[in-house]
Amino acid sequence: MVSTPPAVATATARHYLPEVAPTELAGRSPNQFLLPLTARVNDQDSLEIGGCDVPDLVKKFGSPLYIVDEHSLRTACQQYRDGFARHYPGESQVLYASKAWNCLAICAIVASEGLGVDVVSGGELLTALKAGVSSTKLYLHGNNKSLEELRLAADAGCTIVVDNWHELRLLTQWLGNEGAQYAPARVMLRLTPGIECHTHEYIRTGHLDSKFGFDPDQLPEVFAFVSQQSSLNCVGLHAHIGSQIFELQPHEDLGSVMVQWLELAATYGIEVKELNIGGGLGIRYTESDDPPSIEAWVKVVADAVAKACQQSQRSLPKLLCEPGRSLIGSTCVTAYTVGSQKEIPGIRTYLSVDGGMSDNPRPITYQSLYRALIANRMSAPLSETVTVAGKHCESGDILIKAASLPPAEAGDILVVNATGAYNYSMASNYNRVPRPAAVLVCDGEANLIVQRETYEDLLRQDCLPDRLVP
Structure with a gap:
């Protein structure tokens, strides 16, 4: 798909910028913008995010470079948290789908805003604990959890979201033997609602033909x-209908379906105290x-659950949700350095950058679409259409098939949005x-949050048998 700016020569x-006055930033939904809320053009005609000049960040930290705007992330957290407080008459808890x-x-940032964290592995669980997330706000998901991961979750005291019969039996057998000291374990049951929505085949998880849930x-x-x-x-029920969803009706339907499940559970003596309606709200990539x-999303799901409970004359459960993409997706850009170009007359021009599918596998995996800009020349006319290619030895290593950019030169800083x-x-x-x-940027300060790997890091886990030593 061709990147199509406004149809004017200049x-x-x-035009990718949020165009929001600083005093209005807090009230705007970050997922609706192509760039972070604090993005602006500075006096050097460079892209600035969080008060930091992007080309300067590349000079200091190198490229490719993920740049996360703390203000946008905190704003999204606050909008979810405060939205449920306004629209849901019962207790609520927002979890970050990490x-x-x-x-x-x-x-650490999402925890400081009062959010819990949804994890899907032992590694994600350990990271959240080390970051200071309370175990009472940690929920372990996954369709094939290992016994080691179940032990870690039980030892930490977090909630285990049971996905299938194998896991249910594995957990109860372990708790009945060497894990007896952790019983009763706090669990939720993941159920498949059978609700279809328009999203990519690989990220639809609510329809019946899914590997997730009972x-x-x-x-x-x-x-x-x-x-x-x-x-x-068993404290609750969980369901999730997919990712990158723009429709609100499926989420409204999910709320009423889950209350029906709550009623069914009660007939078996299970008092469901929590309903987790998942996440899935999309963001703006193009x-x-x-x-x-x-x-708007929060109001729909909150109203649906509250209405269904009122109609069935049931008390309101604690309402949980677990957004991921709509919290973090729009808060970050990736900065690259432009290298070689290859022009094929009458066909296309390839513009290569110093990253690609190793730092952004989504285009080759999901055919995902992005927008790009030259961060060091924001006012230059978008006069060329090029294919932004990665550096990897793979023909499919294409970040953007047809990007509208100014004439680019080696050394320019190319930024891809919503990464x-x-x-x-x-x-x-x-x-x-x-x-x-x-790097995390905020109020003109940039802090490294993930170090760049070195070649030595790549070799650290390699093992060379003595008989192969040269």
Whole structure:
């Protein structure tokens, strides 16, 4: 898809900016903008984020470089947290789905805003604990948790979201033997609601053909089994319908479906105290994307659950949600340094940067679309259409197939928007390329939150048998 700026000859990268006055930033939903809320053009005609000049950040920290705007992240956290306080008459808790980006600094920021954290592995769990997240606000997900991960969760005292029969039996057997000291373990049950929504096939998790959760026709058997296990304290139900969703109706439907499950659980003597309606709110990657605001999403799900409980004359459960992308996605950009160019007359021009699929695998995995700009010349007319290519030995290593940019030169700083969700977390060492550094920017200060890997780091886990030593 071609990056299409306004149809005027003088179009520049400035049209990607939020164009929000500093006094209005707190009230704007970060997921609805292409760039972080604090993005602006400074007197050097450079992109500035969090009061920091992006080309200067590259000079100091190198590239590729993930740049996270703390203000945008805190604003998104506050909008979720305060939105539930306004729209849901019962107790609520927002959890950050840390699979989007799990590191010490990000977990610490969301925890300082009162959010809990959803983790899906022992590594994510340990990181959240080290960042100071309270175990009472930690929830472990996953469709194939190992016994070691279940032990870590039980030892930490966090909630385990049970996904399937194998895990349910594994957990109860362990709790009945060597894990008896952790019984009763605090658990939730993940259920598949069978709700379809328009998103990429790989990130639809609510429809029946999914690897996640118990199917609806299994519920009577599951509830009967759980009700007989003294080693389990089943406090809630969980469901999630997908990711990068712009529709509100599926989330409204999910709320009413989950209250029906709550009623069914009660017939088996299970008192459901918590309902977790997942996340899934999308963000703006391109001009054509039009996601609802955080406030609108919160109001829909809160009203749906409250209405369903009122109709069934049930007390309100504690309402949980677990946004990931809509919290972190729009808060970050990735800065690259431009290198070689290859012009194929009449076909295309390839503009290569010093990163690619190892720091952003989403285009090659999901065919994801992004926008790009030249950060050191923000007012230059967007007069060329080029294909932004990565440096990896892979023909499919393309970040943007048709990007509208000014004429670029080697050494220019190219910035790709909205790279906070699943870029760092899915980064790899393909071609033995070290993973990038990440910095947190706020009020003109830049702090390193992830160090750049070195070549020595790549060799650290390698083992060379003595007989192969040269």
